[in-house]
Amino acid sequence: MKRPDVNAPGLWTRRVLLQRALHLGAMGVATPLAINLAAIGEAAAFDNTDYKALVCIFLYGGNDYANTVVPYDATNYALYHQIRAGAVGENQAGIALARAALEPTALTPNNGQVLTDNLQYALAPQLTGLKSIWDAGRLAVQLNVGPLVQPTTLAQYQSTNRVANPLPPKLFSHNDQQSVWQSNGTEGSTVGWGGKLGDIAMSSNATNSLLTCISASGNAVFVAGRDALQYQVSPGGAVRINALNTPLRDALNAIITRQSSHVLENEYAIVTRRSMDMEGVVNTALSGVNPTTPFGTGNGLANQLKIVARLIGARATLGMRRQVFFVSLGGFDNHNLLMQDHPNLMTRVNEAMSAFYAATVELGVAEKVTEFTASDFGRTLSSNADGSDHGWGSHHFVMGGAVNGGRFYGTAPHVSIQTDDQVGQGRLLPSTSVDEFAATLARWFGCNAGELPGILPNVGNFTNTDLGFV
């Protein structure tokens, strides 16, 4: 095999990965080095001059899957209604939506697929924009996805042998499951799988590698890498320190950027320096990007996705080739008032995601950007009177010009609180793992099979690392 030329710019990424392959042993994954050596000979996706962006839309609190992707055919709707309303019927009652309200958003897969129990689904009534994107074949629904260490049956879940049947840590706990979804580790984890994608991609973004991983929504471990830092941007762009444009400039600059032997002081100043260094670069690049697609008003998620769209529009100016973005919306922990609050959340999600897709079309990058939803967990199917409680598996969306949409992926769960695909009260036992879901996205982003274990330590426990939705 030809020895790689370490000076070839494109192969630098592969060399970096080789060095990281030594870390794989420390992560508990035994991956023969030979596989990674073989990877060198392949065309490296990150060496292309094309652009790709991955956008994680995190729904904080645990989105209620059953009122997002809703059983719609008569038989399964009846089961849904009985469980969620405690009675037979097709009216809105308890935490069951009215069947008539679901008609406009009823989904017909474009490949004739047949789901479990002949299930037909409808989206929540507010998701009309997403329905249109489904019809256009650019929105896919991933059914029953959640964190797993390995494929797990109900019997394995119920067993007490956690060595033979390992489970993800701290199931049903908000902060831990947010961290597990984003980073394969419980709260306190410092590196997310989006950040690991950024680690690999950084060198493709030679000009502004700091902008590889960007959050528009506050600190989130998803976009923290080992080397790739998460750069924060506000919906209005980078924030300029105003006093630096006054006669106080020199004094303030001296004070806020001063290095210190005290580590906490020094780390604070590092963040400030970084903020100052990037502000001009980012805002100048953004100033020329103003998509006309409307993003609504007063919708925090839409505001975040708008700045993401504009940053993607500025990619050439900033010299970006691969980027990972993070946005979020909170309020999904609907233990009560589900029927009052969840529709409002769905309205915001619909407005924000529909606008974002339209903006990527306007900017001519639709097929270069893939967005996906994620959440702490799904919720119970059964009711606590006016809400649902913490669950596990959930249904999520993948959207973008490269998505093989208009169809479902994964296994539809029975509409039941007794079958063996749920662990009680309709908390879904995931049939697709986050690792498989993430691996599919990572492959589209440009990773090859050999790089996946470095990003998702348990991915080797699953057979299908390309679910095919993108």
Next chain:
Amino acid sequence: MRPIVVSRPSIFPTRVADHRLFARTRAPKVPWYAKRGGLVTERENADESAEDSAGAGAGAGAGAGVAVALSALTLAACGGGGGSSTPPPVQNPPPVVPPVVPPPVTITDAEAARFLLQAQFAVTDTDLAAVKANGYAAWLTTNYNAAPGQTGVAWLDSRGHNSITSEQRYFWPQFGDFMIWNQLLAGPDQMRKRFAFALSEFFVVSLSPIDGFYPPYVIAAYWDVLCANAFGNFRTLLEAITLNAGMGFFLNTKGNLKEDANGRQPDENYAREVMQLFTIGLYELNADGTQRLDANNNPIETYGQSDITNLARVFTGYDWDYTGNVNTTVAWHPYPVPNTRFATNPMRFIPGNHSNLAATFLGTTIPANTPGPEALRIALDRLFNHANTGPFFARQMIQRLVTSNPSPAYVGRVAAAFADNGSGVRGDMKAVWTAILNDTEARTLPAASDTLSGKLREPVVRLVQWARTVGITSSNGAYEIYDLSGSDTSLGQSPLRSPSVFNFFRPGYVPPNTAIAAAGKQAPEFQLLNETTTAGYINFMQGMTRNGYYSFDVNPSYTALLTIAHDVPAVIAWLNLRLTANQLSATTLAVLQATLSAFNVTAGSAENLKLDMLATACFLILCSPEYLVQK
């Protein structure tokens, strides 16, 4: 250094009324219970629960009574530190007085200031003198015995925020923000308020999701519970918080129903969070707060889903208590407007809604058909007496007041005080605060070589410290400061507005890609720091230090500083002591000296010039990492 142009305060933004801020922050919503067909009426408030309400509500009243008795005793006993005169005979057993540690030979100004900045928000001349004269323990005792300030609810009443007019302000949440800013900025008992603020980051309730009638009263009543019990007992506080109307709304104990034949289950939210966040945490702890490990060196979980599902049964049958409610019929909506009693009354117990199933959790079984209040007592006792609770609570309170990375030994000493205050009482809050603040690890200035010492001051504490230090006034008493959570144009944090029950930052947060992470240390407050918030904070303080808050109501007075504004070294020394306990470096002091001297302030200068200079001094210090990190 170029001289600063003195003709106008050019560096400070001209204050412009931001009319967004005057608008109601939330459109009025029809409260959910109105949609359901009206409010609970007086008729439905059966007296069976009156006893429980009275019992639960007595916590606050009893606390106040004890505080009065304590202060009387202190006046009768010795007034200084170290004295041992015999207290006069009393009929009841004397309340516990924390052991008096004799003060060191001298306490310097810097040491006294450093102590005060851990124990409360800001340094005052009175407190500085008292600490130096009487020592730390005596100062704490004085403050434990000081009369509590006005409650949040009383302040809201005094401002007429319970009025019912066609403007429908009873739906507006922003008076809750005004209330807490008033409490933090103006209350005379700032040590109590500092501890209550720390407690609000542990027993978290947030104003942000509260809607319906009188959100300010709902959050104020919760805050008042924290204040009333800050010097009491953890067990009492735990129960008062559990039955608090605001907490009931926030974590769904309010209206929680037992299981039924159609598969409905009790809401599990409070059962989970009371264990995970308010008492025992996720993993078993040693007495020093370190994790216990099993034979395979793995952490040991404290509870599982079954514990939660069972414990949830205990928290069924509770709802808001409308005892004392008066409904007012109004012309502008078809449902009447209640008064604020539902927010201030502890929740009431409705036996018919309570699960009669047995509940087995944490190795304890509550038999089937146990009456609700008894089941609650057993459950809260079990959590209170769990070996985790002391170290779990102690470590986080140390993190809030002193340092992000206490030694296990330090945690162990504070946890020991929680377990036994020296007189056999478990959960004595005063013993905990005293153990935290009087510990050698808190009182010892970290060596320069300890480069990971201390903690990052959180934005709310920075703002309150500055305001109390230089003097702050509300021109009409409204304390009109809104939600400051905004990260790009505002402070980036607002009291009682945590984004979730998990607080603004996690106790175990480690900022990625930093030397802090490389050293294996935690830095919770760094979870708020990023490229956006660092700039937003600087911009916000630039305006605040000179012009006060945008609403024109709240302004700094700089009373004491104005008298020495002509003396730049004196100004710098005054601020260095009171803001940082003299922790500014020589380099920073030199920058300040040069920058402030360029204003050329004399005794006869116009007040505007003096204020420009003083605000610049504060602004520069408040932006300095040497100030921002409290050591």
